[in-house]
Amino acid sequence: MALVLAAQRGRCCLWALRRQRWNQVQRFVKWASTIGGHNIGKILIANRGEIACRVMRTAKKMGVKSVAVYSEADRNSMHVAMADEAYCIGPAPSQQSYLAMEKIMQVAKVSAAQAIHPGYGFLSENTEFAELCKQEGIIFIGPPSSAIRDMGIKSTSKAIMSAAGVPVVEGYHGEDQSDECLKEHAKRIGYPVMIKAVRGGGGKGMRIAHSEKEFLDQLESARREAKKSFNDDAVLIEKFVDNPRHVEVQVFGDQHGNAVYLFERDCSVQRRHQKIIEEAPGPGINPEVRRRLGEAAVKAAKAVNYVGAGTVEFIMDSKHNFYFMEMNTRLQVEHPVTEMITGTDLVEWQLRVAAGEKIPLMQEDIVLQGHAFEARIYAEDPNNNFMPGAGPLLHLTTPPPDSFTRIETGVRQGDEVSVHYDPMIAKLVVWAEDRQAALRKLRYSLHQYNIVGLSTNIDFLLSLSGHPQFEAGNVHTNFIPQHHDELFPTKKATPHEVMCQAALGLILKEKMLTDAFRDQSDDKFSPFASSTGRRINICYTRKLSLLDGENIVDVAVSYNQEGSYKMQIQDETFLISGEIFNEGDSVYLRSSVNGTVCKSKLVILDNTIYLFFPEGSAQIGLPVPKYLSAVSSVVMQSGAVAPMTGTVEKVFVKAGDKVKIGDPLMVMIAMKMEHTIRAPKAGVIKKVNFQEGAQANRHAPLVEFVDEEAESK
Known part of the structure; x- marks a missing residue:
């Protein structure tokens, strides 16, 4: 009897979701006839990869033409092929292409685009770009520049949230950025502390200092990465909550003063402070906490007169107390899980709200149905500290997409994951009537995602999603380090x-x-x-x-x-x-x-x-035959080699220096991440082959050591 009732409940959930999506289609048919009157018939997508393709799919559904911009490295990419028009805007480095505001604006004018969708990353949270769009009479599909500015500076956002009655975590958000001042406040707050770039996001410019001894080293590293990523090395200090959950709320505002929340997402399981798997709604969060989270997020949005899609991020302790962390003034990478549980298209909402329409649904009309997971599939090696990699997708097959399985990607078989950009290959998104069913579907779909040509994290995602504590919903930001041995088991011989x-x-x-x-x-x-x-x-x-x-x-x-x-x-x-x-x-x-x-x-x-x-x-x-193996070997026993192609950001040693095993030799920037190259052994530096700012190819000898025989003499 219980099984019959469970099956009936499942069918009811499926029917409700289908009915909700049918109603959404009917609303779209009604709205589609009016959007032309709001002067958005063509949009430029100032981005690349999967988010550019994602926006284009909705634009096509709505009868809106799309304009792509691309770097020389992306000439043959999927988003270029999907667009109605495409324009090259410069060389591969993002500073000369996807971050070149004047070039993008020129394309918008030439193509006669009425609006610009920034996607996420790049210029999506750039105040100057939003203001430039306004000056040029082009609609920026995002919030007003004032909201971007206020929420983009973490110290300012904390002050605004505190004044609005949104709970915030203890910290220092002041203007005095001297080492002594920051160190003194860290001591006052109490270790461990989190050092965060005030203009940060995506885990960039973020470090944890567990003790006073390591504070200055972590501070310098955070500043260096913040300067590189945001051209601003100012930081704030926060109390680090041990084993917290990362819970964020999707909010949406319009130009008529309305704001709603579309429930929460749990993004706790991360590596290098970056999300790897997300789900909605948050496991174990009861309706009362869910309501309070949503209302706090709406309060945060209204405090800055927010318009469009935004995400209010909270940290949550084991007792479900939550504290404001930051607000992302853009569409999030993980927005599809929210769409799956609410039957909405948030990109469509963005276009309609940017055109001056009201939010399509009021709060009482937004219904939570079922459970959804998103797994980010990366070109990286989890067994090598998640080191990102680049290379060709020689073979690529995916699970078949359907109403409850989405594959958000910007690459096809034969394409190359470029060293110049983020290593994410795709997002696999699944929905089912409850969390356990969605988790089974996620694992089943991951088994069907087959890639050959470069290392990926698919096997790790399978290990993670199958861990008993993950299955139980006991997630937190320290999940991977805490369960490291189970998630990285010793490789057994193949049967x-x-x-x-x-x-x-x-x-x-x-x-x-x-x-x-x-x-x-x-x-x-x-x-x-x-x-x-x-x-x-x-x-x-x-x-x-x-x-x-x-x-x-x-x-x-x-x-x-x-x-x-x-x-x-x-x-x-x-x-x-x-x-x-x-x-x-x-x-x-x-x-x-x-x-x-x-x-x-x-x-x-x-x-x-x-x-x-x-x-x-x-x-x-x-x-490989012995006569070829010597040729193919790339391991350099007498020094340190580049783990991947990248730019040498900082050099710590020079010829004649003595180093111990593990000492930092240099810092490289590759695929939007900072990597510290450490000494593989103790010895004396013979030669440093690259200067700061130089490009080094994968496996290039970075630092050479004095020969052991010569050293002993």
């Missing part, structure tokens, strides 16, 4: 059954090529036109050497007459059969291992076999 499947995939691929050669060859009896294992002077058994990580696994393969194979690994024997077949744009391997049938996606590129199963994946290598 021999999987090694056999990799060998089978290789053999069948070889057979396909051989059969193709035979079909085109005039000599049908050539030994090279046979795929049965029979060759001149070759017996029916062959040995394949595969790489499982760094371990070589030898597989003895015997060809059976009926087309099956006997494979032996060490003292285990397996009877193997199978076939390769196409399904859509993908190649699959159906295999039988000792009678157990399995289907997996098969990708063979260069010297690697990739198998993607419903429950996981495997990456099996083919050994």
Whole structure:
């Protein structure tokens, strides 16, 4: 009986959400006939990647033309292909392209765009750009410049919020930025403290000082990153709340004085102070706390006469007390989870409110239905401190999108994740009638997201979303460090059954090529036109050497007459059969291992076999011959190398300096992040190969050490 009632409730939730979205469509049909009268028939999107594509999809739905701008590095990108018009605005560095206000404004004039949508990042929270749009008579799809200014300076925003009755955390937001003053206030507040750039956002210019001893080092690092990211190195000091939750509220205001909240999102699970997985609504938050959160957020929005989409961010302690952290005066990366639980299109709301319309729904009309997750898929290596990477997407397949599964991306198979910009590949967004169902759908969809060509965080997201404490909703900002051992388990040897499947995939691929050669060859009896294992002077058994990580696994393969194979690994024997077949744009391997049938996606590129199963994946290598391995080695034993292509921001050492293992050598900026290069060993510096401001390619020798033999003499 309980199961029947649960099923009925689920159907009711689904029906309610579908009805809500149908009503939204009806409203759109009604509004679509009027938007032309508000002088927004063409918009320029001053951004790139997935957010540019996201805005264009809604613009197309509304019958609004879209204009793209792009850097030379993005000439062949997805957002350029999607746009009605596209204009190149400069070289790859964002300072010369996506941050070049005058160039973007010139394109707006040439293209006759009536409005500019800034997306997120770049110029989205730039007061000068919002004012420039106003001066030029172009609608800025965002809040007034005064709100951006007041909320963009964290010290000012805290004062405004405190005066408006919004709870704030204890800290120092003063103008005296001397080391002595900041250090004294940190001591007064009590360690640990958070050092934050006053114009910060996205985790930039943010550091934690756990003690007075490390305060100045963390202060300098925060200032350096703040200067680079925001051209302002002023900081504030806040009490660091241990294991807090990061809970934010989506708000929306219009030009008629109305403001509403669209419930909260929990964005607590982060690495490097940057979000990695978000959900709505927040787990374990009761309706009363939800109401108080929403009302506090609306109070914050009204305090600055807010217009458009905004997010009020709070930190929440274990007792659900919450404190204002900052307000993001733009559309957030994670806005899709809010759309999924409210049946809204926030970009459509942005365009309509910017055109002078009232908010489409009042507070009592906004209904929360179900639960949604967003997983950010990044080009990064979680096992190497989430080091971001760049490179080509040689193979890319995704779960099929539907009403309850969204894939927000700006790349396609064959595209390249550029070193010049953020390493995010896509956002996977799912919805279901409750949190557990949504979590199951998230994991199922992550298994279907298959990428070859660069390292990604997909396996880590699977590990994270499957952790018992995450399943229970016990999330906080220290979640990843606290559960590090469970989230980063020691890699186990690949099961021999999987090694056999990799060998089978290789053999069948070889057979396909051989059969193709035979079909085109005039000599049908050539030994090279046979795929049965029979060759001149070759017996029916062959040995394949595969790489499982760094371990070589030898597989003895015997060809059976009926087309099956006997494979032996060490003292285990397996009877193997199978076939390769196409399904859509993908190649699959159906295999039988000792009678157990399995289907997996098969990708063979260069010297690697990739198998993607419903429950996981495997990456099996083919050994490189010894005469090539020396050439391909990039490890420099006598110094430090660049972990990725980037710009040398600061150099700490010079020739002749003595360093200990772990000492900082230099700081690099790459893919919008700061990376400290540390000494791999103790020794004496022989040579520093790059000066501050220089560009270094991945694996380039940055610092050379004096040879140990020479040093001992």
